[in-house]
Each structure stands twice: as structure tokens, then as C-alpha cells.
Amino acid sequence: MAALEAVRPGGARFVGGCVRNAIMDRPVDDIDIATQIEPESVIKALEAAGIRAIPTGIDHGTITAVIDGKPFEITTLRRDVETDGRRAVVAFTEDWAEDAGRRDFRLNALYADRDGTVHDPVGGGIEDAEAGRVIFIGDADMRLREDFLRILRFFRFNAWYGAGIDADGLAACARQKEGLKKIAAERIWKELHKLLAAPDPTEAVTAMQDSGVLAIFLPEAETLDGLHDLRVSQTLAGVQADPMLRLMALIHRSANSVLAVSKRLRLSNAEANRLTMWAADNLPDVSGMNGRQLRQALYWHGKQAVVDRALTSGRDVRDLLFAVRAWKRPEFPVGGDDALAAGLKGPEIGQALRKLEEWWMAEDFQPGRDQLLERLGKLS
Structure with a gap:
């Protein structure tokens, strides 16, 4: 200055x-x-x-x-x-x-x-x-036609600073919502990401849905029940939800939904992969798992996917999160050289190692290298 x-x-x-x-x-x-x-x-x-x-x-x-x-x-x-x-x-x-x-x-x-x-x-x-009022300067419709991204900024600022959503501003956003189709996907996701990072964006997201704004860029968000479930789980567990978790809570957990959202919002590879892992069909209901099932899920899907699935379940998952934090991934003690030494060739190597690893997981990772090599020899 x-x-x-x-x-x-x-x-x-x-x-x-x-x-x-x-x-x-x-x-x-x-x-x-x-x-x-x-x-x-x-x-x-x-x-x-x-x-x-x-x-x-x-x-x-x-x-x-x-x-x-x-x-x-x-x-x-x-x-x-x-x-x-x-x-x-x-x-x-x-x-x-x-x-x-x-x-x-x-x-x-x-x-x-x-x-x-x-x-x-x-x-x-x-x-x-x-x-804590978010009021447009002058004519709200004019402000929005100048830059349609201001529609999302209206909801973001309400999520972070608002003490109640201005009815006139909300009505203007509803009238101008089609303008969001002119805005680049990256800019929309950036604003939505900031909105979903607010301490509690529920009121703002609800207003977006009721006004028809949310459906313009996230038609998969047919209900906000998932956002409620996430809030229950995170409150019980004493953890803060992040924007990606809240995005998960808004959409249907399916491969088609994840693919559509990832493409439409142009998510980064890391973000799209996190969504994909969360929605995996072969990841069971983690909140009801016993210890062995949880260890298998963690080994196969990773901590992030298990935690994401748990926190979007709407259940008390405190014990599960404690177990996840304490878990260390065991190292599979057999590799390609061992398969070659056992006489396996070409595609047989990958197939045999996959079967062996699945058996090792089913045995709760207990068999040691000698036992695994013995079994590998029988697969050759």
C-alpha cells in the first residue's frame, strides 16, 4: 500500500x-x-x-x-x-x-x-x-446476465457467510439458471467445490435443488438424503466431510453416475478415480463387516474407498474408522520371478498370481512365503 x-x-x-x-x-x-x-x-x-x-x-x-x-x-x-x-x-x-x-x-x-x-x-x-446477508448489487438479473457463474457464487457465499437466503436473489438465480450451460465445466466445479467445503452447505444445496439450479449441472442429485446420511456419520465420528465426500453424498452410487459426473464436471484424474473406487460394485457394505472382511476390503480397495463408503452410509462408524487407522497393508510375498521359477509362462503367470493372492486374502493374509510357494507350485 x-x-x-x-x-x-x-x-x-x-x-x-x-x-x-x-x-x-x-x-x-x-x-x-x-x-x-x-x-x-x-x-x-x-x-x-x-x-x-x-x-x-x-x-x-x-x-x-x-x-x-x-x-x-x-x-x-x-x-x-x-x-x-x-x-x-x-x-x-x-x-x-x-x-x-x-x-x-x-x-x-x-x-x-x-x-x-x-x-x-x-x-x-x-x-x-x-x-450475514448475501444481496446482489442493483438488479439481480442484470448482475447474473453479466456473468452467469454468479449464480453459483450466490449459493457459495450463502453457504459460507449467509444467515438466511435472500428470496429475491434466489428467484433471480432460478430465472437465469439456463445461463450456467454457457459456463466452462472447470469453472462450475471450482465454485461447487468451494461451496461444498463450507462447514455446513445443506441449506445452500437445498436451495439450489429447490430452485432447479442444481439439476442444470448435476442432474444425478435427485435427492439430498445422502447429504443427511453423511452428516449423521461424520457427526458421530467427529470428522469433517470434504467436498468430494459431499459430492458422493449427492449422487447415485453407480458406475454410470460416476462416469457422467466425472465427465460433465471435468474432474481431475485423482478425483474421478476416488469416485470410481467409492462406487465399486465389488466393495460391500463396509459398515456391517467383521474384522476379516474389513481387512480384505482395505487390502483390495484401499483405505480411502473404505472410509468414503463408511462415511456416506449414515451409520455410526467410529469403531470402523479406528480399525482403518490402525491397519497396515501387508505385502504379498510372492511375485513374477517366483512364478517363472515354478514353470509358469505368459498369461499363466498373472492368472496364477491373482488366484494365489485371492486365496491368501481369504486366509486372512496368514500363509507365509513358503506356504504360498508350495501352493504356487501346484498351480503350475
């Missing part, structure tokens, strides 16, 4: 989430700065002060300053010239009210000077932050 103030006194203010969270007495993670100074001059001012400046979004006025390894986004005040529901063409301005007027919600259009003085150009933002 000091480097920018040296160029133009009063020309830089903290903005958005850091101001909102300070008012709401929430942790402040990211610090963003808005300035009347244009990007090229911002870079010069930072470099003159010995601060690294990265033009991360210079066309849209954003420069990232890196101080002690921590990034700070500095964005020149802007006004929209043209919008198409996905992206905006902007022009720079020196008018704080113009910049505030193009933002999404009143509680996000707050600015603060270095001395802590808060500015609320559109009005109502301070009161919204204090009361």
Missing part, C-alpha cells in the same frame, strides 16, 4: 473479502487491493520499492505483488464495457463507485483505507456483512 500511496495518496484501498471478513470477525486469508493507478504505473511503483511485480492479469488490470513469498493482488478500478455472461471487456476508471457497481454482492463491494476506515459506495454492504 505504501508504494502505491507514494504515487497517489488515497489512491489505494483494501477491497472485497479481506474487508468483509474483518467486519464479520472471520479469518482473513487473501488480501486484495484496489487502486486508481493504472497497471503499468503499479508495476513501476512496486519495482521502485523493491517489490516483485507479476502481470498476472494485466489486461484486466491485475498485478500480483509478492512480498516475503506472499502474493497480494492489486487491481486497477474498472468499469464494464461489454459482458456476455462469461467474461467482460473492461476499461479502467478512477471512480470507486463505478468499480463497486460492477461487483456481485453488496458485502463484497467494501473498501478500506490503511487506517481502517471502511467505504461502502453502493450502500448496504456493511450492514449485510454484519447480518
Whole structure:
């Protein structure tokens, strides 16, 4: 801030989430700065002060300053010239009210000077932050047509900060929901992921379903019963559900559903694989397993799949989770070289080792290497 103030006194203010969270007495993670100074001059001012400046979004006025390894986004005040529901063409301005007027919600259009003085150009933002209200700036339908992703942001901010969903905003989201089909899948999943990471997103997700918004990008979420089951299990077990668990709780546990969701939301390979393992047909109901069955499931499917299936069961799985944490995967003590030495060739090797490993699992991993080699010899 000091480097920018040296160029133009009063020309830089903290903005958005850091101001909102300070008012709401929430942790402040990211610090963003808005300035009347244009990007090229911002870079010069930072470099003159010995601060690294990265033009991360210079066309849209954003420069990232890196101080002690921590990034700070500095964005020149802007006004929209043209919008198409996905992206905006902007022009720079020196008018704080113009910049505030193009933002999404009143509680996000707050600015603060270095001395802590808060500015609320559109009005109502301070009161919204204090009361936990997520209210669109101006005409809600217009804000949404400027950027349809704001539909999901409305529900995300309600999940994290809202104390009750604004009826007018919700109605606007319902009217504009088809616009989400214009938004890239990666952007939708990013917003949904943040929403599902909230301490309790149930009210927001329920409103998404009731308004028809959820069906636009997640038609597999026919009921929210699974979200309730997850909440029961996680509460009893004293663990926090993560966004992937909540996604599982929303969809039908089947290979077809998992494949459709993974493709539509363009999940990462790791995320898609986790969904696939959770939905595996050959993974039985883990909450009712005895010790031997649990060990077999853990060996074959892994800890993550077993825990995911347990927590989405809606049952008390505290003892099971304790057993999972204590379990260490045994190493199968026979390999391809042993099969070759036993006289097996080609496809016979994999088939024999698979049969041998399944027998070893059925025997609760008790047979040692000598016993396994003896049995392997009989398979050759």
C-alpha cells in the first residue's frame, strides 16, 4: 500500500473479502487491493520499492505483488464495457463507485483505507456483512446476465457467510439458471467445490435443488438424503466431510453416475478415480463387516474407498474408522520371478498370481512365503 500511496495518496484501498471478513470477525486469508493507478504505473511503483511485480492479469488490470513469498493482488478500478455472461471487456476508471457497481454482492463491494476506515459506495454492504446477508448489487438479473457463474457464487457465499437466503436473489438465480450451460465445466466445479467445503452447505444445496439450479449441472442429485446420511456419520465420528465426500453424498452410487459426473464436471484424474473406487460394485457394505472382511476390503480397495463408503452410509462408524487407522497393508510375498521359477509362462503367470493372492486374502493374509510357494507350485 505504501508504494502505491507514494504515487497517489488515497489512491489505494483494501477491497472485497479481506474487508468483509474483518467486519464479520472471520479469518482473513487473501488480501486484495484496489487502486486508481493504472497497471503499468503499479508495476513501476512496486519495482521502485523493491517489490516483485507479476502481470498476472494485466489486461484486466491485475498485478500480483509478492512480498516475503506472499502474493497480494492489486487491481486497477474498472468499469464494464461489454459482458456476455462469461467474461467482460473492461476499461479502467478512477471512480470507486463505478468499480463497486460492477461487483456481485453488496458485502463484497467494501473498501478500506490503511487506517481502517471502511467505504461502502453502493450502500448496504456493511450492514449485510454484519447480518450475514448475501444481496446482489442493483438488479439481480442484470448482475447474473453479466456473468452467469454468479449464480453459483450466490449459493457459495450463502453457504459460507449467509444467515438466511435472500428470496429475491434466489428467484433471480432460478430465472437465469439456463445461463450456467454457457459456463466452462472447470469453472462450475471450482465454485461447487468451494461451496461444498463450507462447514455446513445443506441449506445452500437445498436451495439450489429447490430452485432447479442444481439439476442444470448435476442432474444425478435427485435427492439430498445422502447429504443427511453423511452428516449423521461424520457427526458421530467427529470428522469433517470434504467436498468430494459431499459430492458422493449427492449422487447415485453407480458406475454410470460416476462416469457422467466425472465427465460433465471435468474432474481431475485423482478425483474421478476416488469416485470410481467409492462406487465399486465389488466393495460391500463396509459398515456391517467383521474384522476379516474389513481387512480384505482395505487390502483390495484401499483405505480411502473404505472410509468414503463408511462415511456416506449414515451409520455410526467410529469403531470402523479406528480399525482403518490402525491397519497396515501387508505385502504379498510372492511375485513374477517366483512364478517363472515354478514353470509358469505368459498369461499363466498373472492368472496364477491373482488366484494365489485371492486365496491368501481369504486366509486372512496368514500363509507365509513358503506356504504360498508350495501352493504356487501346484498351480503350475
